[in-house]
Amino acid sequence: MGKRVDYINWDEYFMGIAVLSGKRSKDPSTQVGACIVNDEKKIVGVGYNGFPAGCSDEEFPWEREGEFLKTKYPFVMHAEQNAILNSIKRLKNCSIYVGLFPCHECAKAIIQSGIREVVYLSDKYSGTDSNTASKMMFDASGVRYRQLHPKKEKIEISLNIEDI
Numbered sequence: 001m002g003k004r005v006d007y008i009n010w011d012e013y014f015m016g017i018a019v020l021s022g023k024r025s026k027d028p029s030t031q032v033g034a035c036i037v038n039d040e041k042k043i044v045g046v047g048y049n050g051f052p053a054g055c056s057d058e059e060f061p062w063e064r065e066g067e068f069l070k071t072k073y074p075f076v077m078h079a080e081q082n083a084i085l086n087s088i089k090r091l092k093n094c095s096i097y098v099g100l101f102p103c104h105e106c107a108k109a110i111i112q113s114g115i116r117e118v119v120y121l122s123d124k125y126s127g128t129d130s131n132t133a134s135k136m137m138f139d140a141s142g143v144r145y146r147q148l149h150p151k152k153e154k155i156e157i158s159l160n161i162e163d164i
């Protein structure tokens, strides 16, 4: 019998884990997940966007607009930063898989952590100052970035016991 042929490749696997991690996010508008992988293709950290520990999802606001302190923006931790802080090993030469191209704050944390490659799906904030600043810093510090164009657009998983 030959090997299975419709298995997912490494990029799809790691991006799949990033996107699955984003499913934990309580943000009603944008759910972002991130997965950090070392040069032995081992996962060393995952994260998603959410409020810091102790800051209740019920009490802190998820609004996008209005008075700054009544929006999510001063409070929400980005997926990339959570993945970096959650990581179990040093991140030198790692890659980070993330659903959304990193903002300038995450870009700084990515560079300083030693991560050398960013793989992303969406670049929906391309052209904004934050996005341009990220690209300027990645270019200057030699962090590569590439958009993933997966052959498989959907990876289905079932938690039904009959499917295992």
Ligand SMILES: O=c1[nH]c(=O)n([C@H]2C[C@H](O)[C@@H](COP(=O)(O)O)O2)cc1CO
Residues within 6 Å of the ligand: 027, 029, 030, 031, 032, 048, 049, 050, 064, 072, 076, 077, 078, 079, 080, 100, 101, 102, 103, 106, 125
């Ligand atoms: O790099 C990022 N990583 C990340 O986790 N986020 C999170 C923060 C917010 O919860 C949400 C962005 O919200 P919005 O698209 O509604 O402005 O995504 C946002 C960015 C910005 O690119």
Ligand SMILES: [Zn+2]
Residues within 6 Å of the ligand: 078, 079, 080, 102, 103, 104, 105, 106, 107
């Ligand atoms: Zn960010």
